[in-house]
Amino acid sequence: MAGAMQQSPEDHVATQRNEAAMTKYQVEEIKGDTVVSSGIVVENDSMKAAEATAGQSVSPRALQDHWFGVVDEEQAAVYQYSLAGPDERPDPAEWKELSDLGPRNLGMLHGGEPVNDGVDHFYTCAVCGQRVDMRDLRQVMWHEVPDHEPLKPEAVKEP
Numbered sequence: 173m174a175g176a177m178q179q180s181p182e183d184h185v186a187t188q189r190n191e192a193a194m195t196k197y198q199v200e201e202i203k204g205d206t207v208v209s210s211g212i213v214v215e216n217d218s219m220k221a222a223e224a225t226a227g228q229s230v231s232p233r234a235l236q237d238h239w240f241g242v243v244d245e246e247q248a249a250v251y252q253y254s255l256a257g258p259d260e261r262p263d264p265a266e267w268k269e270l271s272d273l274g275p276r277n278l279g280m281l282h283g284g285e286p287v288n289d290g291v292d293h294f295y296t297c298a299v300c301g302q303r304v305d306m307r308d309l310r311q312v313m314w315h316e317v318p319d320h321e322p323l324k325p326e327a328v329k330e331p
């Protein structure tokens with residue numbers, strides 16, 4: 173007899189996870205080749221776990237020297253994320269194009285058409301004097317860095 177009624181430990185873990193709908197991730201913050209912090213984060217998905225550690229939005233893939241490795245030990249999967257906005261940029265001189273900051277992020281927009289809605293969504297940056305579109309989180313985060321240069325527009329140049 174081969175004890176068919178016994179539950180394996182794996183079954184037990186899977187049941188718990190479904191009930192909680194949360195996963196435990198090991199999140200490591202990495203700068204260059206150095207792990208600067210490491211901890212356990214319980215979240216719905218690996219990207220949220222990385223964001224919880226970063227304290228800001230992240231993008232899939234490790235595009236910078238500063239990135240986050242998220243390990244799902246149950247699934248034996250490793251995910252990599254980098255910051256969606258500027259933070260510890262390794263070389264700002266090579267990273268001035270708006271498109272370098274990833275896809276347009278309209279996180280502050282709650283539906284609707286962003287253009288021509290009669291509201292001035294721009295402010296002038298006190299550091300570099302550039303007009304900043306408040307609806308584009310990439311621009312806002314870029315201009316929050318104390319020492320930065322104006323971003324180059326993606327396509328249409330402003331006068």
Ligand SMILES: [Zn+2]
Pocket residue numbers: 297298299300301302314315320321322
């Ligand atoms: Zn600025």
